[in-house]
Amino acid sequence: MLDYANSLNSAQYEAVSCDDDAVLVVAGAGSGKTRTIVWRLAWILEHGADPRSILLLTFTRKASQEMLERAGRLLERPAQGVAGGTFHSFAFSVLRRYPPAWLGERPFTLLDPSDASQIIRQLKDNLKLGKGDSAFPKAQTIADILSKARNKELSIEEILGRDSFHLLPYAPDIVAIGNAYKDYKREKALLDYDDLLFELEDVLKSEAGERARERYQYVLVDEYQDTNLVQARIVQALAGQDRENGPPAKVMAVGDEAQSIYAFRGANVRNMLDFQNAFPRTRIIPLEENYRSTQPILDVANNILSRSEESFKKKLYTAREGGAEVRIISPISDATQADLVAERIGELLTRYRPNEIAVLFRSGFHSYQLENSLRRDGVPFRKYGGVRFTEAAHIKDLFAFARLIVNPLDAPAFSRLAAMHKGAGPKTAEKLYNLMAKNDLGALEKACRKFPDFLADLRLVDGLRVNPPEPREIFLEIFHRYRPYMERLYPEDWPTRLAGIDEIIQMSANYASLDLFMADMALDAGQDSTESDDCVTLSTVHSAKGLEWSAVLIIDLVEDRFPSRRSVARSEDFEEERRLFYVACTRAKKELELYAPAAIYNKMLQSRTSAIQSPFLRELPSSSATRYAEKMGGVLEKTDSLPVAGATFRVSPFPEPQAPTTEGETKFASRYESSSQGYCRHRIFGRGKIIKKIDDDKLQVNFPGYGLKIILANYLLMED
DNA sequence: ATAGATGGCATTTTT
DNA sequence: TGCCATCTAT
Numbered sequence: 001m002l003d004y005a006n007s008l009n010s011a012q013y014e015a016v017s018c019d020d021d022a023v024l025v026v027a028g029a030g031s032g033k034t035r036t037i038v039w040r041l042a043w044i045l046e047h048g049a050d051p052r053s054i055l056l057l058t059f060t061r062k063a064s065q066e067m068l069e070r071a072g073r074l075l076e077r078p079a080q081g082v083a084g085g086t087f088h089s090f091a092f093s094v095l096r097r098y099p100p101a102w103l104g105e106r107p108f109t110l111l112d113p114s115d116a117s118q119i120i121r122q123l124k125d126n127l128k129l130g131k132g133d134s135a136f137p138k139a140q141t142i143a144d145i146l147s148k149a150r151n152k153e154l155s156i157e158e159i160l161g162r163d164s165f166h167l168l169p170y171a172p173d174i175v176a177i178g179n180a181y182k183d184y185k186r187e188k189a190l191l192d193y194d195d196l197l198f199e200l201e202d203v204l205k206s207e208a209g210e211r212a213r214e215r216y217q218y219v220l221v222d223e224y225q226d227t228n229l230v231q232a233r234i235v236q237a238l239a240g241q242d243r244e245n246g247p248p249a250k251v252m253a254v255g256d257e258a259q260s261i262y263a264f265r266g267a268n269v270r271n272m273l274d275f276q277n278a279f280p281r282t283r284i285i286p287l288e289e290n291y292r293s294t295q296p297i298l299d300v301a302n303n304i305l306s307r308s309e310e311s312f313k314k315k316l317y318t319a320r321e322g323g324a325e326v327r328i329i330s331p332i333s334d335a336t337q338a339d340l341v342a343e344r345i346g347e348l349l350t351r352y353r354p355n356e357i358a359v360l361f362r363s364g365f366h367s368y369q370l371e372n373s374l375r376r377d378g379v380p381f382r383k384y385g386g387v388r389f390t391e392a393a394h395i396k397d398l399f400a401f402a403r404l405i406v407n408p409l410d411a412p413a414f415s416r417l418a419a420m421h422k423g424a425g426p427k428t429a430e431k432l433y434n435l436m437a438k439n440d441l442g443a444l445e446k447a448c449r450k451f452p453d454f455l456a457d458l459r460l461v462d463g464l465r466v467n468p469p470e471p472r473e474i475f476l477e478i479f480h481r482y483r484p485y486m487e488r489l490y491p492e493d494w495p496t497r498l499a500g501i502d503e504i505i506q507m508s509a510n511y512a513s514l515d516l517f518m519a520d521m522a523l524d525a526g527q528d529s530t531e532s533d534d535c536v537t538l539s540t541v542h543s544a545k546g547l548e549w550s551a552v553l554i555i556d557l558v559e560d561r562f563p564s565r566r567s568v569a570r571s572e573d574f575e576e577e578r579r580l581f582y583v584a585c586t587r588a589k590k591e592l593e594l595y596a597p598a599a600i601y602n603k604m605l606q607s608r609t610s611a612i613q614s615p616f617l618r619e620l621p622s623s624s625a626t627r628y629a630e631k632m633g634g635v636l637e638k639t640d641s642l643p644v645a646g647a648t649f650r651v652s653p654f655p656e657p658q659a660p661t662t663e664g665e666t667k668f669a670s671r672y673e674s675s676s677q678g679y680c681r682h683r684i685f686g687r688g689k690i691i692k693k694i695d696d697d698k699l700q701v702n703f704p705g706y707g708l709k710i711i712l713a714n715y716l717l718m719e720d
Numbered sequence: 721a722t723a724g725a726t727g728g729c730a731t732t733t734t735t
Numbered sequence: 736t737g738c739c740a741t742c743t744a745t
Contacts, residue, residue, distance in 0.1 A: 059735085088735050113734090121739090134728085138739065193735055264733065363732050365736090385733080425722050523735065542733045564732050580733080 022279030025254040029586035030292030041071040051081035053217040061524040091200035098208045106189040110522045115412040117143040123180045150194045151266025204237040224255030228266035290316045294323025299624045326625040333599040342373035356550040358537040362562035385540030394497045401478040404461045406515045471508040541584045552588035557596040558611035
C-alpha cells in the first residue's frame with residue numbers, strides 16, 4: 001500500500017480515500033488537484049477495483065494520459081484498462097460500440113468544424129438564402145451560432161438576442177439552414193462535435209446504453225466548472241442512481257468556479273452548484289492550500305478575484321515565504337514589447353530550462369511579433385492554441401483519402417478528393433457521389449472519363465479498405481498518390497508542407513487501426529507530437545489551462561486585447577475575461593511579468609495608436625506589483641504611480657457613448673456609429689466605402705484602387 | 721459549371 | 736493577413 005496519509009494533506013487525503021457516492025472537490029488553482037486525482041486513481045486500484053470499471057473524464061486527452069501515466073508510475077504497474085479521455089472522445093468510443101438506431105447499419109463519420117461550415121455554405125447556396133446581401137452572416141458565423149444554440153440549449157433567437165442582435169432579422173433563415181444541416185447529417189451519417197454529446201446522452205438513456213453505464217463503478221470528472229448542460233446530464237446518467245442491477249457508480253467531480261473560462265461555448269458554472277441537487281448526499285471537499293506559486297503571485301491572483309462580481313469566497317494561500325516581485329512592464333509599443341520579451345526570455349534561460357518558461361496571451365494572433373523576435377534570436381519555442389496544423393489544407397487533403405477508406409460514404413471527404421482534379425467542382429462532386437452512393441459503378445466510371453485520376457484514387461481507396469495494412473503503410477501509399485496533386489495545388493510552398501505530412505505518417509505509426517487514428521485527429525486536434533522537445537511555450541490562456549511554469553510572461557494586457565474587445569459590452573463576458581486573467585496568472589510558480597505596451601499597431605488606422613492599459617492591471621494596487629516603463633533604448637525604469645493614461649481613462653469597463661472623453665471612447669463611439677454608414681462619392685477617387693468617422697468633419701474611406709483615405713466630409717457626396 | 725481574379729472585410733477563446 | 740463572397744471569362 002502506498003503511504004497515502006503522509007503523502008497528502010488532510011483535504012487531499014479526504015478526497016482520495018472517501019467512500020461517498022458523490023463528491024465535489026472544489027480545488028483552487030495550484031492546490032494539487034491533479035495530484036489528488038492521480039492518488040485517487042491509485043487508491044481505487046489498490047483497493048481492488050477492476051480498472052475497466054473506472055472512467056476518467058478530462059478536458060483534454062493529454063490531461064487524462066498524464067494522469068493515468070502518473071498513477072501507473074505511483075503503483076509501479078501501468079493503469080491499463082482505465083477508460084479515459086475527453087467527453088467527446090468517450091462519446092465517440094461509446095457510439096462506435098452502441099450506435100444510435102437512426103444510423104442503421106451505416107458507419108458514421110465525424111465532421112470537423114471546417115467540414116461543418118463547408119456544408120452550411122453549400123446548404124445556404126442551395127436554399128438561395130442571403131444571395132447578394134452582404135450583411136447576411138457568413139457560413140462560419142452561422143455554424144458558430146448553431147453550435148452555440150445547441151451548447152447553451154437556447155433557441156436561435158435567444159442566442160442572437162444575447163450575442164448579436166444585428167443578426168436577429170436573419171433568425172428564420174438561420175433556423176432554416178440549421179434544419180437543413182440537421183437533415184443533411186442524418187442523410188449522410190455524419191456527426192459533428194455537438195452531436196457526439198447529445199447522441200451519447202440518448203444512447204445512455206436507451207436499453208443498449210444500460211450495459212455501457214453499468215460497466216462503471218467509479219466516475220471521475222475533471223474541470224467540472226467547464227462542463228455544459230448536456231455534459232452534466234451525461235455524468236448523471238453514467239452515475240446511474242436508477243440502476244436496477246447493482247449499486248450506482250461513485251462519482252467525483254473536481255472543479256473551480258474561479259477558473260471557469262468556457263462559458264462562451266456553453267459551459268455552465270451553475271453545474272458546480274447543481275451537482276449537489278443532482279446528487280443529494282454530495283460531500284464537498286475544498287482544497288485551498290496552494291503548492292504552486294509564491295506569495296507575491298498569489299497576492300495578485302487574490303486581488304484579481306476579489307474584484308470579481310461573483311466575489312468568490314476563496315483566497316489562495318501558501319505556507320512558503322518570499323518570492324520575486326510581480327512586475328508590470330509598459331513597453332513603448334507592441335514592437336518593442338516583442339523585443340523586450342525575447343530579451344527577457346534570453347535572461348530567464350540562464351536560470352530556467354526552456355520548458356519552464358511560458359508566454360501567454362488572449363488570442364492566437366497576439367504572439368506573431370514575438371514569434372518573429374524569438375525566431376530571430378534562435379530561441380526554440382512551441383505554440384499552442386491558434387491555428388492547428390491538422391487544419392492546413394494539405395493535411396486535410398491527405399485525410400480525405402483516409403476518411404474515404406474508413407467510410408466510403410463520407411461526403412465531405414469525397415468532395416474534397418474530387419476537387420483536387422482540374423475541372424471538378426462541387427456540382428461534379430455531388431453528381432459523382434450520388435452515382436457512387438447508388439452503387440452504380442458503370443455510370444460512375446463513365447462519368448469519371450474526364451477524371452481518370454480520380455477513378456484511380458477511388459480504386460486505391462477501395463483497395464486499402466478491403467485489405468488494410470498498418471496505418472503508417474496506408475499513409476505512405478496515400479501520400480505516394482497525393483504527392484503530384486500537392487505539387488500542383490501548392491506550387492509555391494509544397495516543400496515546406498512536406499514536414500506536416502511526415503508528422504502525420506509518424507504519428508499514425510502509433511495506432512493499430514486507421515479509424516482510431518482518424519478519430520483522435522478529429523477530436524484532439526493536433527497536439528503536435530514531440531513533447532520531449534525542450535521549448536519555451538507560447539500559448540493562449542485557454543490552452544494553458546491546467547499547466548504550470550516557473551516563469552510566466554503575459555503580453556498585450558491592454559484594452560481591446562485582454563480583455564477582448566468583444567467582452568466589454570456585457571458584464572458576464574467581462575467577468576469571464578477576469579477569470580481568464582486569473583487562470584493566466586496562477587500558471588506561474590516563481591516569476592510573473594505582465595506586459596502592457598503603450599501603443600499598438602492599428603490596422604484600421606494603419607498606424608500605431610496609444611493603447612489603454614487593461615483594467616485588470618489598473619486595478620492592481622502598487623503594493624502587489626511593481627511598475628516599470630520602457631524608456632528609449634529598451635531601458636526599464638521604475639514608475640511609482642499609475643501611468644498617466646491609466647488614471648485618466650475610464651475605470652469602468654462599460655463605456656458611456658454619449659460622453660466620449662478619451663481616445664478609447666471616441667474609437668468606441670465611432671465604431672458604434674459605423675453600422676449606419678455606407679458609401680460615398682469623391683470627385684477624384686470615385687465611389688468608396690466609409691470605414692469610420694475620424695471626427696466631425698473627417699471620414700476614413702476605402703476607395704477601390706486607391707485604398708484607405710482620410711477625407712474632409714465637405715468633399716464627399718453621401719449615398720443613401 | 722468551373723477556375724481564377726478581384727475586392728472587401730474583420731480578426732477570441734476550443735472539443 | 737488571409738479568408739470569403741462575388742464577378743468574369745472560359
